[in-house]
Amino acid sequence: MADLVHILNGPNLNLLGRREPDTYGHVTLADIERRCQQAATRLGLAIAFRQRNGEGEIVADIHDAIQTGAAAIIINAAAYTHTSVAIHDALRAFDGLIIEVHLSNIHARESFRHKSLIAPLADGIIAGLGADGYELALQALAWRLSKDDSIEI
Ligand code: DQA
Secondary structure, three states: OOEEEEEEEOOOHHHOOOOOHHHHOOOOHHHHHHHHHHHHHHHOEEEEEEEOOOHHHHHHHHHHHHHOOOOEEEEEOHHHHHOOHHHHHHHHOOOOEEEEEEOOOHHHOOHHHOOOOOHHHOOEEEEOOOOHHHHHHHHHHHHHHOOOOOOOO
8 A cells, every 4th residue: 555645734825826926936735736646646655635724723634644644744834833832742743754844945034934843853854945845755755665664864
């Protein structure tokens, strides 16, 4: 059976395409989902793609990833990245791989975006590569998941 990857998106990412195009470009979340679905099919992965505006809803999605035995989570928690202890704690309970993704380079923006409460738990972080970041995260996961678990890279 294909490894399952939950791709979780936080608040305001449903507005991509209309929201601050100078920062986030014109790509919509539906475009990103389509690209992720195509990449997953190519890579032999299964995905569950979600977007939520509420912190508790994202926590519930992480619980769902735990319960469904997902192999990995790709998470762009958007603004909650910088504030949410609840999302941090939920991710701590997840045993699989975690990749943090941001469309923009959060380190080149306002100082309040430089801190991530997800970063200490992440196996990898991709920021500043726009929608490509999601596809690159899936490629990295396919690579990692196909390797022998006993080998650390
Ligand atoms: C974001 C960066 C966050 O700081 C911001 O709050 C977002 C989007 C990104 O993808 O670049 O909503 O996560």
